[in-house]
């Protein structure tokens with residue numbers, strides 16, 4: 091299967107007065123063509139930083155210190171501006187977090203489609219734009235003509251999110267990237283957007299890469315999951331394997347917090363402690379201050395990614411040469 095996108099040893103920092111915020115550290119994973127990959131993790135773990143590095147939308151104080159992001163073999167980070175601009179939208183479409191705020195209140199939905207076409211110097215006349223806009227709005231299950239004539243404030247949050255997805259689909263991209271596509275929506279609307287994304291995933295014309303802090307959305311939508319903790323990739327597995335045998339102690343805690351709701355006590359078990367500051371991340375394994383399994387080596391040495399039967403995990407418990415490893419525990423070697 092083709093690796094559509096390969097991220098290799100990506101390091102991104104934000105330069106602030108107090109020093110560097112190490113938001114993405116040595117992140118490597120690939121996205122397979124035709125599959126849906128979810129990047130999951132708590133708030134502020136670095137998920138958006140990875141997406142913004144791929145889409146070259148990082149804020150001005152960000153610095154990509156090292157790494158490569160290869161899309162069909164081309165390094166997106168070193169691609170010339172114009173070549174990257176052509177690729178963006180036509181091949182790689184991106185719906186950022188809270189994108190609804192980017193809709194211009196003074197323009198109708200049709201005018202948003204027209205502006206998008208013009209921004210890409212395509213010679214389509216209004217009728218051609220309208221035909222294609224109708225096609226994509228139909229794909230996201232919106233009534234076409236009333237929505238094309240509407241201003242953003244006349245649409246509900248769910249409809250606006252569908253319009254944004256339709257705009258992203260306009261040039262039939264190969265890769266669709268969505269950052270928190272369901273946040274800020276009510277539960278019913280969330281379920282409808284998830285159903286829509288599932289249908290897009292299943293029509294086999296596109297690869298999806300989505301960011302979510304909600305692991306239940308990843309479970310529903312993704313074929314593969316990349317778990318991020320404190321700026322590092324700590325587990326990358328097919329979804330079914332991750333949910334049936336989570337390997338990393340953090341992933342186990344994360345899943346425990348949703349799977350072990352005690353019906354009587356109504357208590358949700360969560361992971362004790364706080365995520366570390368990314369200004370001064372802890373040495374060794376970044377999870378060691380919260381890890382119930384940590385030992386001396388974890389506090390000093392950074393674990394590499396170890397291969398499992400299905401996927402990879404960054405934890406010494408899976409180091410075949412370490413006597414402390416717990417062979418056969420989650421993730422099965």
Ligand code: ATP
Pocket residue numbers: 104105106111113131132133134135136137138139140149151152303368
């Ligand atoms: P969320 O789900 O809340 O968006 P995230 O997992 O996507 O979080 P990022 O937005 O990538 O996380 O942020 C990673 C870290 O970088 C956080 O500690 C955040 O505070 C910090 N950060 C993000 N943008 C900047 C910036 N422009 N300057 C300084 N620090 C930043």
Ligand code: SF4
Pocket residue numbers: 338339340375376377378381382383384385388393404405406407
């Ligand atoms: Fe826990 Fe050590 Fe594994 Fe880190 S490397 S997750 S501290 S056992």
